[in-house]
Amino acid sequence: MAKQVLKTHDLAFASRPRLLASEIVFYNCTDIAFCPYGDYWRQMRKICVLKVLSGKNVRSFSSIRQDETLRLVEFFRSSYTGESINVTKRISLFTSFIICRSAFGTIFKEQDEFIRVMKSVTSLLEGFNVADIFPSLKFLHVLSGMKGKIMYLHHKVDTIVENVINEHKKNLVIGKTNGELGGEDLIDVLLRLMEDGDLQFPITNDNIKAIVYDMFSAGIETTSTIIDWAMVEMIKNSSILFKAQAEVREAFRGKETFDENNIEELKYLKLIVKEILRLHPPLPLMLPRECREVVDIDGYTIPSKTKLIVNVWAIGRDPKNWDDAESFKSERFEQSSVDFAGNNFEFLPFGSGRRICPGISFGLANVYLPLANLLYHFDWKLPPGIKSSDLDMTESDGASCPRKSNLHLIKTPYQPSQA
Numbered sequence: 001m002a003k004q005v006l007k008t009h010d011l012a013f014a015s016r017p018r019l020l021a022s023e024i025v026f027y028n029c030t031d032i033a034f035c036p037y038g039d040y041w042r043q044m045r046k047i048c049v050l051k052v053l054s055g056k057n058v059r060s061f062s063s064i065r066q067d068e069t070l071r072l073v074e075f076f077r078s079s080y081t082g083e084s085i086n087v088t089k090r091i092s093l094f095t096s097f098i099i100c101r102s103a104f105g106t107i108f109k110e111q112d113e114f115i116r117v118m119k120s121v122t123s124l125l126e127g128f129n130v131a132d133i134f135p136s137l138k139f140l141h142v143l144s145g146m147k148g149k150i151m152y153l154h155h156k157v158d159t160i161v162e163n164v165i166n167e168h169k170k171n172l173v174i175g176k177t178n179g180e181l182g183g184e185d186l187i188d189v190l191l192r193l194m195e196d197g198d199l200q201f202p203i204t205n206d207n208i209k210a211i212v213y214d215m216f217s218a219g220i221e222t223t224s225t226i227i228d229w230a231m232v233e234m235i236k237n238s239s240i241l242f243k244a245q246a247e248v249r250e251a252f253r254g255k256e257t258f259d260e261n262n263i264e265e266l267k268y269l270k271l272i273v274k275e276i277l278r279l280h281p282p283l284p285l286m287l288p289r290e291c292r293e294v295v296d297i298d299g300y301t302i303p304s305k306t307k308l309i310v311n312v313w314a315i316g317r318d319p320k321n322w323d324d325a326e327s328f329k330s331e332r333f334e335q336s337s338v339d340f341a342g343n344n345f346e347f348l349p350f351g352s353g354r355r356i357c358p359g360i361s362f363g364l365a366n367v368y369l370p371l372a373n374l375l376y377h378f379d380w381k382l383p384p385g386i387k388s389s390d391l392d393m394t395e396s397d398g399a400s401c402p403r404k405s406n407l408h409l410i411k412t413p414y415q416p417s418q419a
């Protein structure tokens, strides 16, 4: 079914439903993720793929990634050995800082407030609001207070980002780029395109804000959820933790810093991340799609405008597709060509087809580097009295299905010279 929707009838299902939250927050859906299919979406998606999240940009953000990873390691190193540390919380900060610095060039003073509000906004974008599902009940948006709540949140983030954009514009007038490491940040890139003026749909401040919100809502929690689940699954399965650690420590033996090119060598770590994406896909229901025309699927007539949700989580745990489907077995991918590029319909953590996630490389780069560092620099164990079998694996509700409980661990710094 997923294959029919996302491949055979990709074009017919290439739109997104208009949700109240996406209309308000994304300036009438002028972002990429919630924009209905059409020429405007094509233009903005192309900009996103070629100019914003291109391989070149992902590489140019490498120094931000390295710097934030260093701060992450320093944080754990400076905490008292023997103390139980909230790993989940620090990982969440890590991904927020990366996205903030890549988008805005710096960590700005309202950042915490901005991220907090963006998290509330993200939770409203799942498409399960009753009034979004049954358009004839739209009045419920007002009665339930939902509309007022979204407008309030939107106003907050709008003011913050409008100021950031205006600041960037001022700097560009005096010839200063805003990327803290001398290069452009994402807002600089979009402002440059705005100035170029040869686009079919000229870019406005609101369009830039909509795209920036996409990066935040799509890029922060998804990434931190993967890192967090990976740490949890490794702590639960110590043989996997030790094997991953041995691989990283061998690959980086005697090296001062972790060059991102060396991350490519970490085959086992990549298998672990794949298995996390199968068991804990950060967008378990992808993003909702909307059908643009009448389509027949498996003998059912799907009317135009039908909203469609692909349950990636269930597909990834279906025993018809996977041997011992509920168990964490990273080796299952070792001899397998199944990948997450959207061509294997039993494994769709990034979606598929025209609307497939454009942030795969950026997202995964932000996963591999911190994980490799955490594995290299520390040995990890659960606080006294807690067994790995005690770990609660319940997922919380919410768009990215993070684990309900935070992960608390005790670290011991690794001393390579003693190895």
Ligand code: HEM
Binding pocket: 032, 033, 034, 045, 048, 053, 214, 215, 216, 218, 219, 220, 222, 223, 226, 281, 282, 283, 286, 287, 348, 349, 350, 351, 352, 353, 354, 355, 356, 357, 358, 359, 360, 362, 363, 364
């Ligand atoms: C690393 C974890 C990530 C996962 C698991 C993930 C997953 C997804 C999924 C499932 C979709 C929907 C695809 C579809 O409908 O077929 C999506 C769309 C999208 N993602 Fe990601 N994503 C991740 C990271 C990122 C990052 C880091 C960014 C950018 C900073 C990003 C930007 C987007 C955008 C803009 C869309 C909308 C694409 C469109 O509608 O054309 N994602 N993502």
